Amino acid sequence: MNKLETIKSKILDDKKLKQSLNIWRFHQKRIVFTNGVFDILHLGHIDYLSKAKDQGDILIVGVNTDSSAKRLGKGSNRPITDEISRSTIISSLSIVDAVVLFEEDTPYNLIKTVQPDVLVKGADYKAEDIVGYDIVMAKGGRIETIEFLDGYSTTLIEKKIREE
Secondary structure, three states, X not given: OOHHHHHHOOEOOHHHHHHHHHHHHHXXXXXXXXXXXXXXXXXXXXXXXXXXXXXXXXXXXXXXXXXXXXXOOOOOOOOOOOHHHHHHHHHOOOOOOEEEEEOOOOOHHHHHHHOOOEEEEEOOOOHHHOOXXXXXHHOOOEEEEEOOOOOOOHHHHHHHHHHO
């Protein structure tokens, strides 16, 4: 298997996700879940994902599909990079153990499948408003919110490119 195939092997479909979860749970790994669009990877994303990984042993990242991302209302030209590119780039990070694309508007069903020990979102959310809060709390897990790095966002990068 070449390097790119190894990277892409971290992008899991539902069956592979369930198999991997069984193995990780057998080995008593603490599962961390977060999600996002991750359009135009930047330092803010790396900082956020690194802090998410610090919350446990296995970091699973849900990535919005293109159609799901478009419904988030970030603009008609978003996402800038397609879902295969975004999921492959995220899976290339050593801090990420698995990537799962999700089509729904929220990752609720994916969180139900993953049953994470720790659910991570940005600090712009109140814990009880985070999608999947009920699932994680019902199983005795915890919610962590992470402050974003000031000055780093895809929207700011896009704006800067358009101005230049």
